[in-house]
Amino acid sequence: MKEIEVTSKLGKELTSDEIQTAAVKALGVSPKMKQQIRYRIMRRSIDARNDILYRYRIEVYKPDEVMAEYVLDEYKDVSGSEPVIVIGAGPAGMFASLRLLMNGFRPVVLERGKDVHQRKFDMAKLSRDGVVNPDSNYCFGEGGAGTFSDGKLYTRSSKRGDIREVLHQLVRFGADPSILIDAHPHIGSDRLPLVVENIRKCIVEHGGEYHFDSRVTDITKKGDGTFDVTVADGQIYSSRKVILATGHSARDIYEMFDRKGWEIQSKGFALGVRVEHPQSLINKIQYHGKYQPFMPTAEYSFVTQIEGRGVFSFCMCPGGILVPAATAEGELVLNGMSNSQRNSKWANSGVVVQIEPEDFPEYAQHGPLALLQFQKDVERKMFEYTGSLKAPAQRMMDFCRRIPSTGLPQTSYHPGAANAPLHELLPEHVSLRLKYAFPEIGNKKMRGYYTNDALLLGVESRTSSPVRIPRDPETLEHIQVPGLYPCGEGAGYAGGIVSSALDGINCAARI
Numbered sequence: 001m002k003e004i005e006v007t008s009k010l011g012k013e014l015t016s017d018e019i020q021t022a023a024v025k026a027l028g029v030s031p032k033m034k035q036q037i038r039y040r041i042m043r044r045s046i047d048a049r050n051d052i053l054y055r056y057r058i059e060v061y062k063p064d065e066v067m068a069e070y071v072l073d074e075y076k077d078v079s080g081s082e083p084v085i086v087i088g089a090g091p092a093g094m095f096a097s098l099r100l101l102m103n104g105f106r107p108v109v110l111e112r113g114k115d116v117h118q119r120k121f122d123m124a125k126l127s128r129d130g131v132v133n134p135d136s137n138y139c140f141g142e143g144g145a146g147t148f149s150d151g152k153l154y155t156r157s158s159k160r161g162d163i164r165e166v167l168h169q170l171v172r173f174g175a176d177p178s179i180l181i182d183a184h185p186h187i188g189s190d191r192l193p194l195v196v197e198n199i200r201k202c203i204v205e206h207g208g209e210y211h212f213d214s215r216v217t218d219i220t221k222k223g224d225g226t227f228d229v230t231v232a233d234g235q236i237y238s239s240r241k242v243i244l245a246t247g248h249s250a251r252d253i254y255e256m257f258d259r260k261g262w263e264i265q266s267k268g269f270a271l272g273v274r275v276e277h278p279q280s281l282i283n284k285i286q287y288h289g290k291y292q293p294f295m296p297t298a299e300y301s302f303v304t305q306i307e308g309r310g311v312f313s314f315c316m317c318p319g320g321i322l323v324p325a326a327t328a329e330g331e332l333v334l335n336g337m338s339n340s341q342r343n344s345k346w347a348n349s350g351v352v353v354q355i356e357p358e359d360f361p362e363y364a365q366h367g368p369l370a371l372l373q374f375q376k377d378v379e380r381k382m383f384e385y386t387g388s389l390k391a392p393a394q395r396m397m398d399f400c401r402r403i404p405s406t407g408l409p410q411t412s413y414h415p416g417a418a419n420a421p422l423h424e425l426l427p428e429h430v431s432l433r434l435k436y437a438f439p440e441i442g443n444k445k446m447r448g449y450y451t452n453d454a455l456l457l458g459v460e461s462r463t464s465s466p467v468r469i470p471r472d473p474e475t476l477e478h479i480q481v482p483g484l485y486p487c488g489e490g491a492g493y494a495g496g497i498v499s500s501a502l503d504g505i506n507c508a509a510r511i
Helices: 014-026 031-036 091-103 119-129 163-172 192-205 249-259 279-286 361-386 396-401 428-444 497-510
Strands: 001-009 040-045 055-063 083-087 106-110 209-211 214-219 225-229 238-239 242-244 270-278 304-308 307-317 319-324 332-336 346-355 391-397 416-418 455-460 485-486
Touching: 001 014, 014 031, 014 040, 014 055, 083 091, 083 225, 083 238, 091 106, 091 163, 091 192, 091 242, 091 497, 106 238, 119 319, 163 497, 192 209, 192 361, 214 249, 249 361, 270 279, 270 307, 270 332, 270 361, 270 428, 279 346, 304 428, 307 332, 307 428, 319 346, 332 346, 332 455, 346 428, 346 455, 361 391, 361 455, 391 396, 396 428, 396 455
Parallel strands: 083 106, 083 242, 106 209, 242 485, 391 416
Antiparallel strands: 001 055, 040 055, 214 225, 225 238, 270 346, 270 455, 304 307, 307 346, 319 332, 391 455
């Protein structure tokens, strides 16, 4: 086997003949053997440095070499098997449940929100009427937050596990096979609901259980080592093992741990704004003025250091829209999403500043919930400024110059934007670093990015959990509560769909 690189122009499909011709030369075999050469495309990325190209990384095999195929394990009928309670039906919970099926355990999934279709009605009420259902919204419900945030699958690191299991499972349940090779794969918020529903149907058909509208209110470990998990309607579920995969916004779970004296730790996270540009401008910048309608909608990412703290783009949504991501009344949080076609006229991204517990010593009195309380206070301050889900907003250059904006550009954010001194509303720790970051990005990395046509809206604050639930590095069980497996973003061990799914798989594998 040898790995080769082949390029093709965007809009032109790479043919088998082109791949095999390149392989003949790389493998040093006779041209007569060309048709017998087998290959596997490993990765496809866009190279926009000069000519706009697709760049392929391909494994090629001589006729006598074995090309092993990746094969998923089969799911078992677990109808009469030992139950494992899985709290949360986001990526960590879903993929933990699938691995439990493979290993012969019966997943009992408890989800505080509604199924993936019913939660759409609550999200519509949130955007249209400002009505927040604390258990069914953009963060809570079947599929988790990622279902309605573009379905980005950018993690390619193998240190957490074999990402092929995650990607091949998603394809098995309806995702486009292109996610197996694209450098920046995404599924799209219009397609993910069907994938999520198919995963649930598979789990139930093989003997697992799903219980919606089942917000966990208590977890008790009894003397015989089993757990009783109580949900809001009083129903109690019991098992010897519990996977806790509640996501980064389940604040009530952290507070429950704190009341019980089960150890949790304050953890750094990032906070900032959502930045919205015309997508046509981002296309022009990223394709160096060579963008054509057949080309993929341009995206971007960046990271820089400002006064000892990282400032970086987060959850970039090309051709996307902004949505309200509040999980309780009286708070204002924004997120972004894109459909599979990425065809809106806006590009949005979080641009956030890293925050550590020592940055805000005035919150130390809250112990391990220090940064959680800080996060809450910033979200409430944003809401109180407008008195609604309208987002405080300011043009980018005005923000950096510390002056009010005269009028605001059109925005994709349905509740609307309110002209506001965002530079004053944000914590100074964040505001000052953003002030220096935006011109730097515009002058050094993306010429044209720093513009008053860009709108900043507050606040982007749900980048990751501000709390970590500590676990044993070998068993993955909570350090004080054997049998309880803190998992995914909510426990502080993942940051996105793929890494959360891998963490779920790892926890199920330990069981």
